[in-house]
Amino acid sequence: MxxxxxxxxxxxxxxxxxxxxxxxxxxxxxxxxxxxxxxxxxxxxxxxxxxxxxxxxxxxxxxxxxxxxxxxxxxxxxxxxxxxxxxxxxxxxxxxxxxxxxxxxxxxxxxxxxxxxxxxxxxxxxxxxxxxxxxxxxxxxxxETDLEQELRAGLHEMYGAEAAYEVVVRRDVVDGGETLTVELVRDGQSFAGRDQQTGHGAIATALEGELGVRAPYEELARRALRSGGPGLDNWRVAVEALAERGDEETRQAAAAWCASGDGARRAFGAEVAGALPLNPRSSIAGGA
Incomplete structure (x- = not known):
């Protein structure tokens, strides 16, 4: 070298x-x-x-x-x-x-x-x-993929059955998104691992924006809640996309989420509602 x-x-x-x-x-x-x-x-x-x-x-x-x-x-x-x-x-x-x-x-x-x-x-x-x-x-x-299971499967294929080692899973916030890491540990030492960033919801929303595609409200909420939380990419980009629509239908969707029995969904609805303009824009046909 x-x-x-x-x-x-x-x-x-x-x-x-x-x-x-x-x-x-x-x-x-x-x-x-x-x-x-x-x-x-x-x-x-x-x-x-x-x-x-x-x-x-x-x-x-x-x-x-x-x-x-x-x-x-x-x-x-x-x-x-x-x-x-x-x-x-x-x-x-x-x-x-x-x-x-x-x-x-x-x-x-x-x-x-x-x-x-x-x-x-x-x-x-x-x-x-x-x-x-x-x-x-x-x-x-x-x-739609279980990323943790996919990383585990790849490591198991390379290194054999789990009996010889411990599997350790970490989720770390890096650059505004979550990074999933799966490591194999033997005698207290990590000897192999794989990692995967998990911003696929935010990426899908960004690419849809490039193509002029509007995802349904519930799909954007699902992306925000599936892998992330307030401040993380999947959540933040979904809020931004909904706020950009700024129409009455989005306002109604946010109000429904605020009344949900799920705490995370309520928090998402509140953030969307707070990001919407005071005067709703005219709705776009087929946007929901």
Whole structure:
């Protein structure tokens, strides 16, 4: 491994800048079969400052490493929205297919990172309607998926039956959304794990907005309540979408939720009601 690559993957921006100033080539591949690029290594770890230093020194944002992965594909696939944003700002192609032909927008929707989806859309990834439709379909599919069970199943397939280890599940708030992590622990030490962001409800709503599709009121409420809470992406984006409608039908739906026997639904209804304009707009046919 080159000194630049090791500094990049270790998130050492100062060392990276010194090496670049001394003449290190930001695009020099290293590792087995010379297949690893510093920009890809930094992007994989979400090391945004390192990524920016490499790009400023002339690293090519769309240069693929071994097996066809680009820096953007790594960042998008792992939900590193800030890193993806920097790559896109330096000219990474928001529509360049990944190694299996998948569009970055589809990969971001699958990952469940609303912030990454929005970065891609901001830089033109929504220009092709069929790409947005496919990403929306994936977000909707994952809304109906037991993500914890899916992560468990993948780990069990790789490491065998549960008898040899303990399964630990965590749900952490990261960048306004919830990240689900499933780890395998043996003798008090984690030896394997997988994680998944869970912003698929917010992503579906955002992509519907790109396509001019209005989800039913109850569907938006379901998305808000399924995986999230006040302030989290799934909840917040549903409130924003309903508030944007601002019509009498939305006001009536919010009032009904406020009268619900479920506390979370009441809280959601109250937040929607509080976000609505004082004077309702004319309703749009077929909006509910």
């Amino acid at each position: 080159s000194a630049l690559y090791l500094a990049a993957v270790s998130d050492r921006p100062g060392a990276v800048r010194l090496l670049l100033a001394a003449g290190a080539d930001p695009d020099r591949a290293c590792g087995p079969e010379s297949g690893d690029l510093p920009l890809c290594g930094a992007s994989c770890g979400g090391h945004t400052e390192v990524v920016e230093a490499l790009l400023a020194a002339g690293a090519r944002p769309d240069l693929p490493e071994q097996f066809g992965f680009t820096a953007l594909r790594w960042a998008v696939g792992l939900g590193h929205a800030r890193t993806a944003g920097v790559l896109l700002a330096y000219g990474a192609d928001p529509c360049r297919p990944g190694p299996e032909g998948e569009a970055p927008l589809l990969t971001a929707a699958r990952r469940g990172s609303l912030a990454t989806v929005r970065e891609l859309l901001r830089h033109g990834a929504g220009a092709r309607r069929h790409t947005v439709e496919k990403a929306l379909g994936e977000a909707r599919r994952l809304l």
